[in-house]
Amino acid sequence: MSSSTPVWPAGHDRRVLAEVDSTNAEAARIAATLAGPTWILALRQTAGRGRRGRAWNDPPGNFAATLAIPSGAAPAQAALRSFVAALALADALTQATARPEAISLKWPNDVLLNGAKVAGILLETTGQGGTPGPLAIGIGVNLSHAPDPGTLEPEAKAPTSVLSATGAAIDPESFLDLLAPAFARWEATLRQHGFAPLRRAFLDRAARFGEPITARTLRETLTGTFTDIDETGALVLTTAKGPVAVQAADIFF
Known part of the structure; x- marks a missing residue:
């Protein structure tokens, strides 16, 4: 990992929990109490979720976190945070591994390392009646362990871990120190310049583009x-x- 750790983004809080059922569920529980964007990191997650209710396995040493954003956004705008998260993950993984050529982005919400799945993103909102609610951006990264392929759906992308694929060892809190500033940079780009620069950056890293x-x-x-x-x-x-x-x-x- 690079010896220079980025500065934690201004105005963002962080909460590190020894154990929780789901960081997205925790984000929903505490959303009303948050003063601003808050990263919730679980050192152990017992009931992690992926898209469409699928289970997400989180053994100790892997990364399970949610960025809770209390101020709501329209659904179309909220969905673009998947691209913010994917690009931030690519930047953080590049810093952690020094292997940018090995990292690609699988639309809409997976990150690949050497063509195997290393990270996933889950966006959830609690808005009702057309009113935007708090947004939870859940992120899971196989830092130390990859799930047993036999526990996955038959057509699921083969998994990998940062450690097994690159030899880079990084703990969850250190990875958050890389990810949070990267997310803040891409979020600022989205707010200031719209989706176009994120679209271009995503396509530059997109898995199977043109295929x-x-x-x-x-x-x-x-x-x-x-x-x-x-x-x-x-x-x-x-x-x-x-x-x-x-x-x-x-x-x-």
Whole structure:
């Protein structure tokens, strides 16, 4: 890891918990008490969640944290925080491993190391009746341990860990010291310049860009060439019937 640790972002709090069920659940519980953006880090998470309610395994030594943002954002704007988180993870992992060429971003919410899944992102909001509520941005990183592939869904991306893939050993609190400033930088870029620079940066690191992939939504399965990400953050596939924008899907290579 680089010997120069970035400065903790101004106006952001941090809470380190020895154990919690889920950092996203904890964020929802304490949202009303927060004065500003707060990172919640669990040294042990007993009921971690991934997308669509899937379990997320968190053995000790791995990273499980949530950035709780008390002020709400419109759903479309909140969804762009997935790109903020992915780019921040790429920067933090680059600092931790000095292996930028090994890191790629799998739309919409996974980070790959040497082509295997090393991190995932889960966005949740508690807004009701069209009113934006607090936003929880959950992030899990396999720092020391990768889950047993036999415990995953049959088509799930093969997992890896930072330690096994690169030999870099970093503890969760030190990784948060890298991630929080990186997130704040990309968040400032989004607020000041809009989504366009994040879109370009994501495409520069996007896994399988320009190649055939399959997108499975709740309603259909689409196969086409990954040709773009549009201004809303949707994946654009060029299919036999022309370009198709995919707002949410599981992606398979």
